[in-house]
Amino acid sequence: MNIAEQNLQLLQEIEAGRDFLLAAYEQNPELLKRTEPRIQQLFGLLGTEKGEMPASQLSVKQRGISLIELIMFIVIVSIGVTGILLVMNQTTAHSADPLLHKQALAVAESLLEEVELQDFIDQNDGVTTACPVASAVTAANRATDYHIVDCYNGFNMAGISDLAGAAIVGLENYSSTVTLTSEALNDVAAGNAVRITVTVTDPQGTAITIDGYRTAY
Secondary structure, three states: OOHHHHHHHHHHHHHHHHHHHHHHHHHOHHHHHOOOHHHHHHOOOOOOOOOOOOHHHHOOOOOOOOHHHHHHHHHHHHHHHHHHHHHHHHHHHHOOHHHHHHHHHHHHHHHHHHHHOOEOOOOOOOOOOOOOHHHOOOOOOOOOOOOEHHHHOOOEEEOOEOOOOOEOOOOOOOEEEEEEEEOOEOOEOOOOEEEEEEEEEOOOOOEEEEEEEEEOO
8 A cells, every 4th residue: 555545544533433432422512611721612612601512513523624625635736747848758768859950050061161172173184063973972972082062962871970981979879861962053154053052850850951062163
């Protein structure tokens, strides 16, 4: 039996004892006269003239709360506390959202800068702007092979790693993708500019997307 059940049983026993005393004193007013003043005061009889015991005085006015009122109070307070705890849990669970957002944004900006720093035109022949399939960027060859901007088209990481391909602690549940789109910017002819779109998804599934441009200069 737990503490709550023990307390409920005790209250029930007290209530039963109270009812027994009420019945006993109501049936035998003389018995109530011989009780201690404290008990007479409890029953509202202290100060009356001896020998005069109006029946109306034998009814005890309720003081405090009844068992039913106590149980209702406990139930209502429990519901209120449960609601407050649910709100606090929701607040705590989402309190890290700004941190996740900032971390994803930092990853996206870093990857965008990495792509923008690559050559637009292959320096081996000074002409090629389209990446050979064999030269496509992977997590393993990012730092070891020569790449041009177009080689990052379709690049993705499930878990963020550094240029050497080593996983970065704390970013294992992030993912990223890079997409390149040919653009014509004002006086820059089509084919000489691309829009770089980097999308990073945080552990909660929220995607952060940023864009940048790279031209053939």
